[in-house]
Amino acid sequence: MATIGDVAREAGVSRSTASYALSGKRPISEEVRRRVLAAAEALAYTPNAGARALATARTEVLGLLAQFHEDEFAPAMMQYILGVTNTARDLGYDTLLVTEADGVRALRRVTDSRMVDGVVLMNIAQEDARLPVLRAAPQPGALVGLPGDCSGLDVFDLDFEEAGRVMVDHLHRLGHRELILVSQPEHVVERGGAYVWRLRDAALGRARSLGVTLHAVYGESRQPAVGRLLHGLLDAWPAATGLLINNEAAAAALPSVTYERGWRVPEDLSVIGRYSAEFAATFSLPYSFVESAPDRLGSMAVRQLVRRVESPAARREPYVVRFISPELVSRGSTAPPRSR
Amino acid sequence: MATIGDVAREAGVSRSTASYALSGKRPISEEVRRRVLAAAEALAYTPNAGARALATARTEVLGLLAQFHEDEFAPAMMQYILGVTNTARDLGYDTLLVTEADGVRALRRVTDSRMVDGVVLMNIAQEDARLPVLRAAPQPGALVGLPGDCSGLDVFDLDFEEAGRVMVDHLHRLGHRELILVSQPEHVVERGGAYVWRLRDAALGRARSLGVTLHAVYGESRQPAVGRLLHGLLDAWPAATGLLINNEAAAAALPSVTYERGWRVPEDLSVIGRYSAEFAATFSLPYSFVESAPDRLGSMAVRQLVRRVESPAARREPYVVRFISPELVSRGSTAPPRSR
DNA sequence: CTGAAAGCGCTTACAG
DNA sequence: CTGAAAGCGCTTACAG
Numbered sequence: 045m046a047t048i049g050d051v052a053r054e055a056g057v058s059r060s061t062a063s064y065a066l067s068g069k070r071p072i073s074e075e076v077r078r079r080v081l082a083a084a085e086a087l088a089y090t091p092n093a094g095a096r097a098l099a100t101a102r103t104e105v106l107g108l109l110a111q112f113h114e115d116e117f118a119p120a121m122m123q124y125i126l127g128v129t130n131t132a133r134d135l136g137y138d139t140l141l142v143t144e145a146d147g148v149r150a151l152r153r154v155t156d157s158r159m160v161d162g163v164v165l166m167n168i169a170q171e172d173a174r175l176p177v178l179r180a181a182p183q184p185g186a187l188v189g190l191p192g193d194c195s196g197l198d199v200f201d202l203d204f205e206e207a208g209r210v211m212v213d214h215l216h217r218l219g220h221r222e223l224i225l226v227s228q229p230e231h232v233v234e235r236g237g238a239y240v241w242r243l244r245d246a247a248l249g250r251a252r253s254l255g256v257t258l259h260a261v262y263g264e265s266r267q268p269a270v271g272r273l274l275h276g277l278l279d280a281w282p283a284a285t286g287l288l289i290n291n292e293a294a295a296a297a298l299p300s301v302t303y304e305r306g307w308r309v310p311e312d313l314s315v316i317g318r319y320s321a322e323f324a325a326t327f328s329l330p331y332s333f334v335e336s337a338p339d340r341l342g343s344m345a346v347r348q349l350v351r352r353v354e355s356p357a358a359r360r361e362p363y364v365v366r367f368i369s370p371e372l373v374s375r376g377s378t379a380p381p382r383s384r
Numbered sequence: 385m386a387t388i389g390d391v392a393r394e395a396g397v398s399r400s401t402a403s404y405a406l407s408g409k410r411p412i413s414e415e416v417r418r419r420v421l422a423a424a425e426a427l428a429y430t431p432n433a434g435a436r437a438l439a440t441a442r443t444e445v446l447g448l449l450a451q452f453h454e455d456e457f458a459p460a461m462m463q464y465i466l467g468v469t470n471t472a473r474d475l476g477y478d479t480l481l482v483t484e485a486d487g488v489r490a491l492r493r494v495t496d497s498r499m500v501d502g503v504v505l506m507n508i509a510q511e512d513a514r515l516p517v518l519r520a521a522p523q524p525g526a527l528v529g530l531p532g533d534c535s536g537l538d539v540f541d542l543d544f545e546e547a548g549r550v551m552v553d554h555l556h557r558l559g560h561r562e563l564i565l566v567s568q569p570e571h572v573v574e575r576g577g578a579y580v581w582r583l584r585d586a587a588l589g590r591a592r593s594l595g596v597t598l599h600a601v602y603g604e605s606r607q608p609a610v611g612r613l614l615h616g617l618l619d620a621w622p623a624a625t626g627l628l629i630n631n632e633a634a635a636a637a638l639p640s641v642t643y644e645r646g647w648r649v650p651e652d653l654s655v656i657g658r659y660s661a662e663f664a665a666t667f668s669l670p671y672s673f674v675e676s677a678p679d680r681l682g683s684m685a686v687r688q689l690v691r692r693v694e695s696p697a698a699r700r701e702p703y704v705v706r707f708i709s710p711e712l713v714s715r716g717s718t719a720p721p722r723s724r
Numbered sequence: 725c726t727g728a729a730a731g732c733g734c735t736t737a738c739a740g
Numbered sequence: 741c742t743g744a745a746a747g748c749g750c751t752t753a754c755a756g
Contacts, residue, residue: 045522047733048733048734048735049733057743058743059733060735060736060742060743060745061743064735064736067735070736070741070742071741073741073742076741088496090492090493091497091733092732092733092734093437093497093498096735097433097437098434098733098735098750099735100736100748118462118666122458122461122462129481129482129483138480138494140478140479140481141479141480143470154478156385157431157432158433159478266665266666266668267668296667300639300643303640303643303644325606326458326459326606328611387749388750388751389750398726398727398728399728399749399750399751400729400751400752404726404752409752410752416725416726432748435748436750438748438750439732440752441732
């Protein structure tokens, strides 16, 4: 491959002039610039990324650390990843996708070796062992998901607490007085997925203050267990008229369940989910839902990260914790309750 | 961060000795090696990836080019990606995930700049504009998916033709004489997804030679269109007793459809799908299926790629086109036909 | 067994 | 406006 030296020779200038002509970082005579560009074009010159990284201390690569747990519902993940990779590319960055089980080791590796200019962490746990490593790293970091301690990092997440309240409020306003909330499986909470209880506790609190009975249970992440669970819940609380679902697998399973029971939505049961529009479309979920906006969250995290990477001033700004407000997208799956 | 110079000074040796002690590429006295390792440990030394890449012409990063088309069923994609990233890591490589819409540009960028030591291409089209670029690149490449022209590249794919025959054979043996095959949407074929007609044509050929009537149709990739389509097909050919599905979205939609019709599988309809076990588990699909083994394909592609990257001898070996034999995983969704 | 030096391919102060 | 030179942090022949 051609080097900057080849381009310089071809254009009859020095390597520094060739470099400046290409970068535009200092004034170059029109004639010389033309010759350099022509030479670069002719030789199909592309700078060597390693050499440039060494000289500039910038790789133009962002790290994306995602964990895939055996027992998790994977389809929802892809949207977050695409939000990150696409936005990164728009801003001129490539993305190193790291799916290693040992997140601490992985993070140390990519930051210590200076492979990346910044890091986005996904699947944030309440006590996330990667966070101290990220805080100590020379590169800035952004989180998609809310940990217990946000200090020293930019954090982006859906406002799950508000989401819980919005769901309860909406059904309360329609006249419902007994609801069921199906959350993610308990092991997600044990692993530190705080968003589960953030929504749950907020929903419970709001229900209590409104005088609504809310049965909050943990779900399953896989079929057919989650289908059986839903049947069991609807059997157990026959007076419940509304179902809130903070669990993708449960949402995907619900259509069969209501069908099997011969129930119609919303006539026999009002339903509100929490997932992305993309997910809803893929599975054709006919429920009103709180948009979880995975692509937007990934995109926001990258934008802030790149700001800090590129501007020393931005680097020194206070860290932010930004919540996306839950948007309730109506699909007509809620109505006033009917006594059964 | 500490450099090799810091380590050398701390250990009281030259930089070259420090480097050799760390790499083990030449004999080092026990005493010196100990001092160097201790110094590296004390300073938390990690080599700078850019500097190493510049010196060795190796980045220890693989490129993974994947395309996400608006109208595609995304959930199946994640498994291929994980097959690649996990195997790459096992072999000591990180993965640059490139999802850019302009695959040609993206490929040129990562290869010309020497960001990667090799490239895995996914979503291969019959006439794939990226292939000439990849063949001309200095790095080796591997494909997951079969293009029209395999020259100069290692290719890995499911044997879709054999899959088509296996499906037809199986139901023929059980006594079925009229079948429906639902493929991916037509636009997937138009975009160059040869696997669609590879399975289809092979199934049609086998059916013809067995005297089986096979209605082969293109499907939809989204709900609810795909559900409506399935109903339409079952209405149109009431004498068909078996359904073959080469379309993830259709497979995911089928349970509701049979339920809505009050049909039982396999009593009223025999079904065979083509997807991954992971996909089957996520959606709890109760059908026998031909395993598409995305993680295995991704893994095979990476292994071959890394062989070529690491060994000049392997680099010169003839290129391979490797097909995974379709494995029919029984889930009890087929039985002799019953006249309806 | 160890060290001094060259070189990988860039960028960017320093001079003019 | 342009060039010669230093330097980024490694690895690896070349000498001894």
